[in-house]
Every structure is written in C-alpha cells, then in structure tokens.
Amino acid sequence: MTLLIKGADLAGAGRQDLLVEDGLITEVGSIGSAGGAEVIDADGLVALPGLVDLHTHLREPGREDAETIRSGSEAAAMGGYTAVLAMANTTPVTDTGEAAERILDLGERVGLVDVQPVGAVTKGLAGEELAELGLMARSRARVRVFSDDGRCVHDARVMRRALEYVRAFGGVISQHSQDPQLATSAACCHEGELSGRLGLPGWPGVAEETIVARDMMLARHTGSRVHVAHVSTAGSVEVIRWAKDRGIAVTAEVTPHHLALTTDLLADYDPVYKVNPPLRPVEDVQVLRDALADGTIDAVATDHAPHARHDKEHAFADAAFGMLGLETALSVVSEVMVRSGLMDWAAVAEAMAVRPARIAGLEGHGRPLAEGEPANLTLVDPEQKVTVDAAASRSLSRNNPWHARTFTGAVHATILRGRPTVLKGTLA
Numbered sequence: 001m002t003l004l005i006k007g008a009d010l011a012g013a014g015r016q017d018l019l020v021e022d023g024l025i026t027e028v029g030s031i032g033s034a035g036g037a038e039v040i041d042a043d044g045l046v047a048l049p050g051l052v053d054l055h056t057h058l059r060e061p062g063r064e065d066a067e068t069i070r071s072g073s074e075a076a077a078m079g080g081y082t083a084v085l086a087m088a089n090t091t092p093v094t095d096t097g098e099a100a101e102r103i104l105d106l107g108e109r110v111g112l113v114d115v116q117p118v119g120a121v122t123k124g125l126a127g128e129e130l131a132e133l134g135l136m137a138r139s140r141a142r143v144r145v146f147s148d149d150g151r152c153v154h155d156a157r158v159m160r161r162a163l164e165y166v167r168a169f170g171g172v173i174s175q176h177s178q179d180p181q182l183a184t185s186a187a188c189c190h191e192g193e194l195s196g197r198l199g200l201p202g203w204p205g206v207a208e209e210t211i212v213a214r215d216m217m218l219a220r221h222t223g224s225r226v227h228v229a230h231v232s233t234a235g236s237v238e239v240i241r242w243a244k245d246r247g248i249a250v251t252a253e254v255t256p257h258h259l260a261l262t263t264d265l266l267a268d269y270d271p272v273y274k275v276n277p278p279l280r281p282v283e284d285v286q287v288l289r290d291a292l293a294d295g296t297i298d299a300v301a302t303d304h305a306p307h308a309r310h311d312k313e314h315a316f317a318d319a320a321f322g323m324l325g326l327e328t329a330l331s332v333v334s335e336v337m338v339r340s341g342l343m344d345w346a347a348v349a350e351a352m353a354v355r356p357a358r359i360a361g362l363e364g365h366g367r368p369l370a371e372g373e374p375a376n377l378t379l380v381d382p383e384q385k386v387t388v389d390a391a392a393s394r395s396l397s398r399n400n401p402w403h404a405r406t407f408t409g410a411v412h413a414t415i416l417r418g419r420p421t422v423l424k425g426t427l428a
Contacts, residue, residue: 050082062091334409
C-alpha cells in the first residue's frame with residue numbers, strides 16, 4: 001500500500017509531506033505527487049510516532065465479558081496506539097512462554113495494533129516463586145517487561161531475585177507499588193479528610209512511596225531496571241527524582257486519570273472513580289503534571305482497566321478497581337498538558353511513543369518520522385473538540401470516567417506499518 005500524507009506538522013520539524021511505501025517512510029519533504037498513492041490531507045494535523053501504551057489490561061483469556069484482544073485493539077487504534085503491552089493478570093496468568101506466545105498470536109490475528117505480552121514476575125501472581133522469566137524472554141514473544149500488576153511484589157527477597165534475573169537479558173520489572181500492610185485489602189480510596197467523612201477505608205500515599213523507595217535501592221544494588229507503574233503521589237515523584245539524580249536505572253509512568261482527576265470526585269460514591277492506585281488530592285496532581293513535563297516521569301500509560309457492569313456497578317467499597325483509558329488518553333493529555341503550556345507536541349511524542357517503546361524494547365515503534373523508518377504513526381487534530389460518549393466506546397466495558405467531558409485534541413488517523421487502522425476518526 002502506498003500513502004502520501006500531505007502537509008503534516010512533524011511536531012517541531014515543520015510542515016512536511018510523507019511518502020509511505022511497503023510499510024516504510026520512503027520520502028520526507030515537499031512531494032508533489034505519487035502515482036497510485038492514497039492521499040491523506042494532513043493540513044492542520046500533527047504527525048506523531050504511533051503511540052505505545054506500557055500498561056493495558058485486555059482481559060483475554062478469562063474475562064472476555066469485560067474485554068477481548070479484538071475489542072481492546074479496536075479501542076487502542078481509535079486512541080492513536082500502534083502498540084500496547086498487555087498485562088499478565090489474566091486467567092490463566094501469563095507466567096509461561098507458551099502463555100506469552102498465545103497473547104502474541106491473538107494480537108497478530110486481529111492485526112490492529114502490536115500486542116506485546118507482559119510476563120508475570122511470580123507464578124500465578126502469588127508473590128512467592130519466580131515465573132518462567134527466561135523462557136518468556138526467549139520465546140517468540142520476546143518478553144522484556146515483567147509485572148505482577150494488580151499486586152505488588154512485596155517480598156524484598158523475591159523482588160531482588162527478579163531484578164537480578166532480568167538484568168541478564170535487558171528486562172525490566174514494572175512494579176505496582178503498594179505495601180499490603182499499609183494499604184490493606186479493604187482500602188478503596190485516598191486516605192484523608194474526605195475518606196474519613198465518607199466512611200471509606202483509606203489508602204495513604206506512603207503505602208506507595210515506601211515500595212518505590214525500597215525498589216530504588218534494590219535497583220541500585222542489583223544494577224537492574226525498575227519501572228514504577230502508575231505513579232500517583234508527590235512523595236513518589238520526590239523519590240524517583242532522587243534516584244535518577246544518582247544514576248539509578250529507574251523509569252516511571254503516570255496515567256491520564258492521575259493527571260486530570262482528583263479525590264473530591266468520590267463525594268457522590270460513584271464507583272467509576274474507584275481506581276488502583278486511588279485518585280489523589282489536587283496538590284499531588286499538580287506535582288505529577290510538573291514531573292511529566294520535566295521528564296522525571298518518563299511516560300504516559302493508560303492502565304486501561306475494563307470491567308463488566310456486574311463487577312463495577314456496586315456500592316463504592318465493593319466495586320472493582322479500574323477505568324477505561326485507551327480511546328481518551330491523547331485527548332486528556334492534549335487538554336491537560338498541551339493546552340496548559342506544560343508540554344508541546346514534540347514532548348507528547350516523547351512521553352507517549354518514544355520513551356515507552358524504548359522502555360519496552362519494542363523495535364519499530366517510537367521511531368523518528370524519517371526516511372527508512374517503519375511507518376507507525378498517528379495524526380492528531382489539535383483543535384478538534386471531542387465530547388466523550390461512553391456508549392460509543394469500542395471497548396466492551398463502560399466504566400469510562402470521561403463520559404460527557406469535552407476535550408480539545410483528537411486522533412484523526414492511526415497508521416500501522418503503512419496501513420491505516422483509523423482514518424478520519426473512524427476504524428478503517
């Protein structure tokens with residue numbers, strides 16, 4: 001397939017045309033025409049490398065009532081993503097080479113985004129015995145990111161061994177930082193004045209921060225890499241900044257909802273706002289925005305967590321944790337970070353494509369929009385207003401915290417290896 005993308009703003013490199021042939025960008029510049037090419041008018045659009053999500057829950061296998069790899073891939077493509085990392089907390093858990101290859105095969109069969117499996121750190125996510133880290137790394141799936149997400153690897157000895165093991169093949173442990181002794185199984189929201197007034201068991205920020213601090217020291221001791229998933233507190237940012245200043249191999253991500261939503265939304269007990277880690281006060285949110293802008297936090301990751309209605313629509317304390325994020329992430333970042341002046345589109349490309357691909361070791365993604373590079377890219381209309389309709393989501397689930405909110409900035413097209421998966425905001 002041949003595409004000619006006319007007049008796109010290459011996020012800092014000015015307006016250029018892009019010629020795409022056989023999955024590669026073959027020419028960049030002022031291109032008059034190309035025989036037989038499908039032309040995309042990109043006047044007024046920003047071209048970014050295809051987005052990469054480090055943290056997606058696709059639920060298949062085991063909970064296909066909430067999401068499937070097909071429905072999640074459709075949502076990802078609509079959100080501008082060309083690659084997503086599928087978390088391991090499925091049924092069965094992705095803790096063997098065979099299980100990882102199964103996820104890879106299912107993603108390839110759908111073909112809308114590259115679905116890269118994340119391997120479990122421990123067998124069955126039990127936190128006791130290491131999973132088949134080496135076999136997953138050597139499988140066809142080439143797993144490089146490992147996580148017990150949904151559960152913290154709270155045993156320091158197990159975490160140390162995992163870090164030592166993955167160092168041999170350049171892997172990284174993505175940690176769900178939650179001390180189970182400080183944030184008990186009953187905790188369901190940020191611990192503070194509001195949780196006390198609402199009568200809800202609270203989860204203090206220090207439950208996250210103590211694990212982040214411990215893991216920084218373990219990373220320094222082992223010489224291995226730690227990635228901090230869904231950072232939510234100012235204290236965690238302080239520890240991450242300290243570690244980076246000392247050359248410790250740490251990276252971190254923040255979710256769109258932790259950049260935009262605050263704990264006061266819990267006042268009506270709406271379970272759509274129940275998420276793990278919990279929404280935090282506005283003071284934490286501002287620190288997270290600043291840390292993303294200055295690079296202390298490396299990446300935006302959605303933590304897309306679909307749930308069937310019968311799991312989410314309960315009393316707040318009993319509802320499942322999590323919210324949707326794939327289709328709206330870029331619009332939220334556009335509204336909160338770009339239109340506020342904290343980031344430009346080149347910085348968005350770094351946080352949502354370049355660095356996530358580098359952290360995950362994904363070849364072919366997060367690459368410059370230059371001659372000879374894979375044609376994985378996203379076209380964004382920075383001025384288009386979009387009002388979120390939860391019922392219109394490509395996801396099977398409806399736990400969407402953005403329903404009826406209006407953002408400025410929307411995905412116009414998503415292109416995977418030279419083939420449009422989304423065009424004019426619609427699945428191609």
